[in-house]
Amino acid sequence: MSEETNNSQQYVVSSSPHTHSGASVRNIMLDVIIATIPAMLMSFWFFGFNAFRLIAVCVISCVIIEALCRKAMGRNVGITDLSAVVTGILLAFNLPPGLPSWMAVVGSFFAIVIAKQLFGGIGYNPFNPALIGRVVLLISFTGPMTTWSSWQAGPDMITTATPLGIVKMAFAAGQKVPFCFDSIMIKRFFIGDINGCIGEVSTAALLAGGIYLLMRRCISWHVPVFYAGTVAVFSGILWKINPALNMPPSFHILAGGLVLGAIFMATDMVTTPVTKKGLIIFGIGCGILTMIIRKWGGYPEGVSFAILLMNAVTPLINKATRPRVFGAKKS
Amino acid sequence: MKTYKAQYKIAGGVHPEYHKELTRDKGIEIMPLPPLLHVYMSQHLGAHAKPILKKGDKVLRGQLIGESTGFVSAAVHAPTSGTVKNIEETRTAAGTFTQTVEIEPDGQDQWTSSLTPISNWESTDSKVLLNAIAAAGITGMGGAGFPSHVKLSPPSGKPIDTIIINGAECEPFLTADYRLMLEHAAEIWEGARIISKILGAKNIRIAIEDNKPEAISAMEKAIGTADDSVHIVILPTEYPHGAEKQQIFAITGRQVPSGGLPMDVGVVVQNVGTALAIRDAVVNGHPLTERVTTVTGLPLAQPKNVMARIGTPYSDLIKFCGGINGVAAKIISGGPMMGLAQSSLDATITKTTSGILVLPAKAVTFYEAMPCISCGRCVEACPVNLMPCDLSQMLEAEDYEAARDCNVMDCVECGCCAYECPAHRPLVQYMRQGKARVSAKILEEKAKQAGKEKK
Numbered sequence: 001m002s003e004e005t006n007n008s009q010q011y012v013v014s015s016s017p018h019t020h021s022g023a024s025v026r027n028i029m030l031d032v033i034i035a036t037i038p039a040m041l042m043s044f045w046f047f048g049f050n051a052f053r054l055i056a057v058c059v060i061s062c063v064i065i066e067a068l069c070r071k072a073m074g075r076n077v078g079i080t081d082l083s084a085v086v087t088g089i090l091l092a093f094n095l096p097p098g099l100p101s102w103m104a105v106v107g108s109f110f111a112i113v114i115a116k117q118l119f120g121g122i123g124y125n126p127f128n129p130a131l132i133g134r135v136v137l138l139i140s141f142t143g144p145m146t147t148w149s150s151w152q153a154g155p156d157m158i159t160t161a162t163p164l165g166i167v168k169m170a171f172a173a174g175q176k177v178p179f180c181f182d183s184i185m186i187k188r189f190f191i192g193d194i195n196g197c198i199g200e201v202s203t204a205a206l207l208a209g210g211i212y213l214l215m216r217r218c219i220s221w222h223v224p225v226f227y228a229g230t231v232a233v234f235s236g237i238l239w240k241i242n243p244a245l246n247m248p249p250s251f252h253i254l255a256g257g258l259v260l261g262a263i264f265m266a267t268d269m270v271t272t273p274v275t276k277k278g279l280i281i282f283g284i285g286c287g288i289l290t291m292i293i294r295k296w297g298g299y300p301e302g303v304s305f306a307i308l309l310m311n312a313v314t315p316l317i318n319k320a321t322r323p324r325v326f327g328a329k330k331s
Numbered sequence: 332m333k334t335y336k337a338q339y340k341i342a343g344g345v346h347p348e349y350h351k352e353l354t355r356d357k358g359i360e361i362m363p364l365p366p367l368l369h370v371y372m373s374q375h376l377g378a379h380a381k382p383i384l385k386k387g388d389k390v391l392r393g394q395l396i397g398e399s400t401g402f403v404s405a406a407v408h409a410p411t412s413g414t415v416k417n418i419e420e421t422r423t424a425a426g427t428f429t430q431t432v433e434i435e436p437d438g439q440d441q442w443t444s445s446l447t448p449i450s451n452w453e454s455t456d457s458k459v460l461l462n463a464i465a466a467a468g469i470t471g472m473g474g475a476g477f478p479s480h481v482k483l484s485p486p487s488g489k490p491i492d493t494i495i496i497n498g499a500e501c502e503p504f505l506t507a508d509y510r511l512m513l514e515h516a517a518e519i520w521e522g523a524r525i526i527s528k529i530l531g532a533k534n535i536r537i538a539i540e541d542n543k544p545e546a547i548s549a550m551e552k553a554i555g556t557a558d559d560s561v562h563i564v565i566l567p568t569e570y571p572h573g574a575e576k577q578q579i580f581a582i583t584g585r586q587v588p589s590g591g592l593p594m595d596v597g598v599v600v601q602n603v604g605t606a607l608a609i610r611d612a613v614v615n616g617h618p619l620t621e622r623v624t625t626v627t628g629l630p631l632a633q634p635k636n637v638m639a640r641i642g643t644p645y646s647d648l649i650k651f652c653g654g655i656n657g658v659a660a661k662i663i664s665g666g667p668m669m670g671l672a673q674s675s676l677d678a679t680i681t682k683t684t685s686g687i688l689v690l691p692a693k694a695v696t697f698y699e700a701m702p703c704i705s706c707g708r709c710v711e712a713c714p715v716n717l718m719p720c721d722l723s724q725m726l727e728a729e730d731y732e733a734a735r736d737c738n739v740m741d742c743v744e745c746g747c748c749a750y751e752c753p754a755h756r757p758l759v760q761y762m763r764q765g766k767a768r769v770s771a772k773i774l775e776e777k778a779k780q781a782g783k784e785k786k
Contacts, residue, residue, distance in 0.1 A: 012661045012695050013674050015760045017746035019347050019503065019667040019694070023708070023753035025701055081701070123702030123754070217708075274707035274720055323716040325738040326342060327576065327589040 025122070028269070029082035031216045035209035036089050036264070042192050042202035043093070050097040051198040057101045059088035061108035069117045083122050087111050090130035090264055093199020094257065094304070095137070099144050106140075107133035127311045128271045131304045138304070148195040161300075162195045163255045167247055168300035176244045181251045189254035200260040203253075210263040219267040222279035223286070227262040228253055230287025238295065246295075258290065261303035271311040278314075278321040285310045332554050334547065334563040337538075337581040343714040344569040345747045347503050347668065349542070353627050353634040354506045359514055361638045362651050364436040368410050368642030369421065370396065373429035374681035375470040376477045377403030382430050388415045391443035393618045396432050399465070405478040405682075406468035408618040409434060410640035412441040424645075424664040424671055424678035434642065446616035457529045460613055464529075467612030468619050468682075473497060473508075473573070473602035474665065476683040479609060482601070483529050485594040493534040495582060496523045498550070498603040499566055499573035501540060502666025505686040507623040508603045510636045512539070512546035515607055516553035522606030525613055530599055535561045536582050542568040570668060571745040575600045577714050589741050604685075619682055626652045628689030630659050639680050645687055646676035661690040668746045698755035709748035709758055715741050719748035719758040726765040731772060739765045 043051035066084040070077045091111050095104060111133030116125045138145045148162055161169065170178035179185070188194060192202025200206075213219045235252040252258065257265075266272065266286050273282050286306045293302025373379040380397030390396060390409040397407030409432075417433040446466055449455050465480035485491060496519065500508040512519060527535050537554075539547050547563060554561055564582045566572040576587045578600060585596040593600055601609070604622060611617045620641055627634040632653025639648060645662065649655060663670035664678060665685055709719040717738060725733040739762060748758035 011659065011672070011674055013672040014661075015757070015763065016663075016670055016672070017668045017750050017759065018661060018663055018670065018672065018688075018690060019750065020696065020698075020755070021345070021347075021751050021753075023751065024755070025704055025753050028704075028706070028753055121702065123704045220707075269704050269706040272705070274705050274710045274718065276707075276711075279707075318718075318721070322718060322737075323342075323710070325589060325717060325741050326580070326715040327586045327591065327741065328738065329588070 025081045028218050029086050031213065031218045032086050033082065033089065035212045038205035038208040039093065039199050039202055042205040043198040046192060046201060047097040047198050053101060054095050054099065054104055054198060055089060055092040057104045058092035058108055059085055061105045062088035062112050065108055065112045066117065069113050073117065078121060081122060084112060087129045091133045093260060094130060094134040094197050096145060096148055097198050098147055103137060103141055103144060107137045110136040123270055125270055127308055128265055128268050131265055131308050135304050135308065164294065164300040171245060177247065181248055186250055186254065197257060200257040203259045206259045206263050220276065220279060222276055223266045223272065223283040224262040226280050226283030227266055227286045228258065230284045231258060231291055234287060234291040256301045257303040261307055266307045271314060273314050273317045273321065275318065275321040275323060278317040281317050281321065282310050332557045332561045333559060334551060334565065336565045339581050339584045341572065341577045341581050341714055342716050343712045343747055344571065345712050345750050347570060347750060349503045351504065351506050354625050354636055355509060357635050359510050359623055359636045359638050362643065364411055364438065364440065364640065365643050365647040368434045368436065368640060369644060369679045370407060370410060370432045370434060370642035371423050371429050371679065371681055372397045372407055372431065373423060373427065374407065374476060374683060375405040376475055377401060379429050380404060380407045382418050382432050384415050384432065386415055386417060390415060390434060391441050393620055394443040394445065403478060403481055405470045406466065408468055408620055410620040410642050411436045412439050413437040424673060446618060448616035449613050452525055452613050460525060460529050463613050464609055467617065469605065469608050469612055470682045471602055472604035472608060472622060472682055474683055474685060479605060482599055483526065489594040490597060491530040491532045491594060491599050492597045493536060493583060494523065494527050494530060494532045495536045495538055495578060495598060495600040496603055496606050497573060497578060497600050498537060498539045498546060499578060501570045501573035502668055504627050504688050505625045505666050507625045507636055507685055509543050509546050511603050511607060511623055513549050516549040518610050519603050519606045520553045522610035525609055526601055526606060533560050537563045538566055538578055538582060539563065540566045540568045540572060570747065571714055574714065574743055574745055576743065622680065622682060622684065624680060624684050625686035627686060630655045630657050630691045631689050632656055641680055641682060643680045644676065645678050648687055649676060655689060658692055659689045660692040660695040663688040663690065669744065700756045701754035703756060704754055706753060708751040708753065712747040712751045714745060714747065715743055717742060719762065723756055723758045723761040726761040731765065731768050734765045735769045740769060742766060
């Protein structure tokens, strides 16, 4: 067209679409942080300053280590996506209240450097960073990682075991069910009045966070429902076969890190499948592995290992559950 | 006649902000003739038309100025009476170059009588009707611009039992089809019957999204007491229910095979505007010389639905709509999901221009793409069941073989994936690029194969 047409105005030219949903990685991370608040408050209530100390140490060390690591690798410092904050909170949630701070920093280092940045940073890590951090600590410092200071004991700080630990030891010693899991116990477990890692004890608070994440579309219901459902069915069968040597399903769901794992760890976007079918398989796999470890494994708790093992097969699940393309021939 | 909700649920889909309130209650306004019209010889899918006039020639409205040059091509007509000022190559809104006939209107707007009106089309042979449609240069007016006479003459092995008149208008902002249904329901209905007669299709389906209840009742009124072969199918308000293959599935449950055409499942889809143009060509003997386009956007002083001549420059349309208040950051030909961004207001209205959208600076954001975080939202949003997250990474790595094996060629480029992506990855953009590269590769292989056979 002629040159004299008004070209004083510059317009942006880009390929469509010219609009966006407004979603961003940062907002998703922010939602996850918000969803951890109820469980965080409960951890302060039950474990006091120790909970605050661990969360603060983990978050600060994760963010600093991420920034330093990115700088050392000559990449732009990407901490504004808040993913290191999420890793820090979730790592802290998976630690026992009495763990020394320096050990928490070691956990942060493994979570951020080894599990995340060495693979290329956010989006490229095959394994859940917080769980790698926890598992490295569990294997390296088994004593401190399985020492539970009962919060009720007050200043004396008696060390006792978690419910899962008590059960494991009892069954290993050939004893029968160590305590009656009645409605009063269920209520205690649901609120979180038990020993455990600082963020895993309160099922009620974790559920509140889970509902928020569902409403904000940060997680889909598939993994939590199929994970907990599989654990319920698996433990239910064992319990039906021999109630004297097995705990009921309600115990397996409320005890240990199952709810924390099912809502916050097994729903991590990066390390879990992208298809709905894949998420269902992932959830069922986590449930089966968790129960196998709890029942027959060396550790009383199997959530971390179960999720990490399923992380490893996520690319395979994605491949196997690729949806049939619209209009493609039925195979 | 029956009205009901679509029975089949399409995969994926997104719910962008619709913004239709800017123009939905604005009746169609006829725009006065601009001082100059620039009529492109390529307004349709297929071979460009060939200009048959020379500088200085007088033309009448509806006179043939560009000849169809192939099986898939369409004739182009003078949008008004006047003088040919120039014929030169210019760039269209789509960014391609084509011969352009510049016409200075004489203000008389006098029609040619080259096409004879067919008032008794019901008793006229389908071939005659098809010829009239071809001679009138009718193309799909929803977006792709596929020549209608080609669409309406499927090969004999492909019987058509259902026609769908597409009034979904799922693109945000656009209300041109909505206004047509409100103001010209009877003519659209007559157009639909002409189409069904030509194809011998026994079923007529009118597809409208459920955010347009007034259009639904207007069409119901126009159709009146037609028998049960006519259904108004109410689609959910969800993008991209206006996309041909998705719409066919939502209404009939049939899946157009990968790489195939609607006629492979016995269906032909025509936009409401196209049905109206077909009726105008047959009943009034009028070639396609004008269309309704939605000129809209927040910075625009008076957003409107405008009946404008083909060849009207965007700048004149925007002037007709009161100009732009403040700063426009982006000009889009079409809607925000699939429209084409313009570098200037020089482009002109074609048979496929459904809207001109002006976006303010605050609606134009620059994103830095992050690595994929595997959230799966693109997989959930894809109406074709692709995995854009994986495909984008294959294409980023230039692995075109893998992308081809993962059905990149089935992408309809609707943009749902990129709309949803929280990492702001240019997903659909990767797909477009990938499709072009894969097509080139397929052609290359074919050429190689042909070369081998010769030896």
